[in-house]
Amino acid sequence: MRVRPSRVRRLRTRRAMGNAALAGALLAVAAGYVVVQKTITLVVDEGRPEAVRTMSTSVGGLLQTEGIVLGTRDLVSPPASTRLTDGMTVLVDRDWFVGTKAIPAAEVGVWVMEGATAPHLMLATRDVEDWFSADGPVGSARAVTATVVVKGKDHDVVSNAATVRELLSAMGVRFDRNDRVLPSPRSPLRLGATVTFDRVEFRTREIRLPVPHTTVTSYSERLDPGEVRVVREGIDGLMIATERLKIVNGEVVGSSVISRRVTQAAVSARRVVGREDVSHGTEAGEASWYSFAPGDGLTAAHPWLPFGTVVTVENLANGKTVQVVINDRGPFGGRVIDLSSEAFTRIAPLGQGVCQVRLSW
Numbered sequence: 142m143r144v145r146p147s148r149v150r151r152l153r154t155r156r157a158m159g160n161a162a163l164a165g166a167l168l169a170v171a172a173g174y175v176v177v178q179k180t181i182t183l184v185v186d187e188g189r190p191e192a193v194r195t196m197s198t199s200v201g202g203l204l205q206t207e208g209i210v211l212g213t214r215d216l217v218s219p220p221a222s223t224r225l226t227d228g229m230t231v232l233v234d235r236d237w238f239v240g241t242k243a244i245p246a247a248e249v250g251v252w253v254m255e256g257a258t259a260p261h262l263m264l265a266t267r268d269v270e271d272w273f274s275a276d277g278p279v280g281s282a283r284a285v286t287a288t289v290v291v292k293g294k295d296h297d298v299v300s301n302a303a304t305v306r307e308l309l310s311a312m313g314v315r316f317d318r319n320d321r322v323l324p325s326p327r328s329p330l331r332l333g334a335t336v337t338f339d340r341v342e343f344r345t346r347e348i349r350l351p352v353p354h355t356t357v358t359s360y361s362e363r364l365d366p367g368e369v370r371v372v373r374e375g376i377d378g379l380m381i382a383t384e385r386l387k388i389v390n391g392e393v394v395g396s397s398v399i400s401r402r403v404t405q406a407a408v409s410a411r412r413v414v415g416r417e418d419v420s421h422g423t424e425a426g427e428a429s430w431y432s433f434a435p436g437d438g439l440t441a442a443h444p445w446l447p448f449g450t451v452v453t454v455e456n457l458a459n460g461k462t463v464q465v466v467i468n469d470r471g472p473f474g475g476r477v478i479d480l481s482s483e484a485f486t487r488i489a490p491l492g493q494g495v496c497q498v499r500l501s502w
Contacts, residue, residue, distance in 0.1 A: 179227040183207065186234060199224055200231055209233060253300040253311040285332040292340055292390040302330050314338055321389075342388040345399070352378030354407040360445050364415025375410030378403060416445060421502065426477030428454060428498040430485035435469055439487075442469035442479040450502055454478065456488035457497045463487035 181193045181203060197203040201221035204211065211217060216234045289296045291314060302308035306326035309316065316322060321339040330336075354375030364370060380403045387395040434440055441452065450467045465484045472479050478500060482491060489496045 179225055179229075181225060182228075182230040184230065184232045185209070190230075195225070197225055203231060204233070251300070251302050251307050251311045253298050253302070253308065255296050255298045255312075285330055285334070287330060287333065288335045290335065290337045292338065300330070304328065304330055305334075305336055308336060309338060316340075319343065339389050340391070344386045344388060346384050346386060348382050348384060350380045350382050352380050352403060352405075352407045354378070354409050356410040356412060359411075359413050360416045360447075361413050362416060364413060366415050368415035370413045370415075372411040372413060373408075376408035378407030379405040414445070423502075424477050424500040425457075426498070427475065427495050428478045428480055428485070429472070429476050429495045430480045430482050430491060432482055434479070434481040436481075437483075438481070439463060439465045439484040440468045440481045441465040441484060442471040443467045443477075444470065444473060446502065452478070452500050452502045454480065454484070454488065455499045455501075457499060459488070461488040 178194055178196050181195055183191045183193045183203070185191075193203070193207065195203050195206060197206055199221065200217065200219060200223045203225060204217065204221065211221070211233075216232075218232045218234075219229075284299055284301045286297070286299050287308065289298055289308065289312065291312070296312070298308075298312070300308050300311060302311055304326065305322065305324060305328050308330055309322070309326070316326075316338065319341045321337070321341050323337045324334075354377050356375060380401055382398050383400040384396045385399050386393050431442070434442065441454070443450075443452070446452065446467045448467055451464055452467060453462055453464050455462045463480075463484050465480060469479075476495070478498065485491060488498070
């Protein structure tokens with residue numbers, strides 16, 4: 142026979158069930174609170190890091206609950222709109238722009254920080270979230286440190302730029318095909334990379350150059366031997382040369398002449414030199430040879446014998462002779478005659494260079 146529970150027992154049972162339900166609800170709320178609550182490391186003005194437990198969902202919410210009001214000159218990293226995750230570090234630096242130069246991004250989504258301190262660099266280059274703070278991998282902030290050498294001046298920067306071109310653009314550096322960028326603007330921006338930018342310009346300038354005048358000498362037996370009479374003074378000319386300059390970072394590193402034009406022709410000087418009767422005579426001294434003698438065959442250069450004069454050249458060392466025709470001027474000082482290479486071989490080996498000779502005509 143089944144016995145029905147008494148009223149007291151029924152009340153006790155209902156109270157036990159209610160207490161169990163309430164305990165379960167409290168446990169659920171506590172578990173949810175633990176799940177929602179996050180531990181954040183907060184650093185204000187590069188002070189001592191402080192562990193803060195919060196239920197805020199964003200960096201801005203955390204700052205609001207902590208009573209931190211940002212000014213226009215303050216910096217917060219990561220940005221206020223960033224979602225908070227457990228273990229994140231939030232950095233607040235008041236009046237950051239006073240000692241640090243911020244370069245605005247030239248393209249949407251690309252930013253550059255120059256002169257950042259070590260905490261800035263550490264924070265900017267760390268992952269936004271990881272496997273444990275998010276439901277899945279959400280990737281990295283993709284911020285890298287780099288050294289940018291702009292026209293010889295070093296800049297240590299942090300940026301999220303993906304390529305060298307994006308980095309320079311965000312820094313306000315504009316370049317054209319003449320400028321030198323290393324590595325190539327298309328190159329991916331690597332961690333710790335060194336980017337060099339040199340401004341290369343090409344300009345032209347005109348320079349005035351003198352054109353030295355020449356001197357035409359003739360010989361006369363009407364003057365005393367060695368006497369010089371100037372018939373006409375020489376006048377230097379003027380030439381304008383156009384140079385192309387290569388300028389790197391404001392300094393000229395190279396030049397080349399691209400055109401020349403004579404604006405004033407030079408006027409040659411004329412003089413007459415006295416000499417003895419040269420229809421017949423002798424002379425002794427050194428003879429040499431030269432490969433650029435005008436014409437072919439047995440020819441020679443003499444300072445004053447008339448062109449067309451036939452001269453017999455005798456090597457005093459071996460007695461060998463050769464007859465040459467004067468068709469050039471020289472030598473001037475030292476030797477008495479310069480023979481063509483063919484004529485010199487008739488009286489001495491070319492390797493000898495010079496020999497003692499006697500001239501007769």
